[in-house]
Amino acid sequence: MTIGIGGAGCKLAVELDNEAILVNVSQVELNKVQGGSERILATVRAEHGQFRGSRKNPEIGHDAYESIKRELQAAIRGNKVFSSTGGGTGNGITSGILNDLAKAENISTSDKTFFGIVLPYAGLESSEFVDNTIDFLTGPLTEAIDSGNTGNIVLFSNKEKFEKEIAEDVFNTMLIDSLKVFLAIPDKNEMYRLRDGHIDHEDFALYISKPYFNYFTSFDYEPSKDFEAQLDANMNTLLLEPDNAIEAMFLLEIPQGGDPTIFYSVLRYFNSKDVTPIYSVIENPSLKKPFITVSLLYSRKPDELLEDFNRISEHHAQVKVKKSLDQYVPMPKLAVNMEDEAKKAVSKRTDVQEDVLATLRRIGKL
Ligand SMILES: Nc1nc2c(ncn2[C@@H]2O[C@H](COP(=O)(O)OP(=O)(O)OP(=O)(O)O)[C@@H](O)[C@H]2O)c(=O)[nH]1
């Protein structure tokens, strides 16, 4: 099941799933969305009926969350949530969800929620959108991830939409099409002739239940060329840039009768990064060239997340983001992909013990 929250969230949710549940504080906005199934109107204290949005004020969205909290907490379990961080409704209601998740105990793998979140392009969007995003990234999002209670989080960026002047509906289709390629991995694994490895629905469900940021991309793979160079050249510009992978997954599709051993060089690349990916090599008869879909799970601390957001901003907006960045004391980067490293860090650095423990919890070692 898919749940869309606020203007952008609802439009993206129906793009993925025509049966999506739609949530807003404005009846007008809910009526405008084509498709979807149930509509949930969250209550705000309005004098003349609920026809307006949260007017870019996350406090209004957050207040409204209280009225639908129980319903929403049940609905999101094991499902996908789409939202944006710029406005008041998506930001406020999603912050409420994340705050509650951060406090929750024992959320099972199958109950974890997958989040798709749209970030504004700070270069051309309003300063309220930027400020709301900074609060969201450094507050509720980070805390929920640190609690280990979310599933994967995909950070979509509106940068390309504004820079290339793409129509909103066209851009939404681009975002969701890109996500669909990643989500198709277990179906393709099941549908096509398997040549090596395998990623079944259970493996995939486990992967997307991990509390990390998920970056994915896909491209025609040239086995004779360096994999890392191809990965760099085929960045998914619809997503925030990833950090070093903690875990990874890839699906390599080869033409009928193609050489299945070309996946070893991809495996060797990940090995050189201390990552052991799960993978599947299948034969797709409709292909002329090998095609690869890669996903990386990575972790970010609040100041690093803001830096990523800053990197996609224009100069005048960067100054603003930088001011917020300065509020964060930079901490040495922790090696989160190895238990030993993390333990070493705990014993050496008593001052950052809490951060390391949060990291350990996040990677499932505690
Ligand atoms: N990619 C994409 N971004 C959108 C879309 N609609 C709005 N946005 C972006 O989302 C942010 C604004 O959030 P909305 O989702 O419109 O706001 P909301 O959550 O409904 O909150 P309020 O309107 O303030 O009640 C801005 O960064 C917009 O550029 C959309 O259809 N696609």
Ligand SMILES: [Mg+2]
């Ligand atoms: Mg709105």
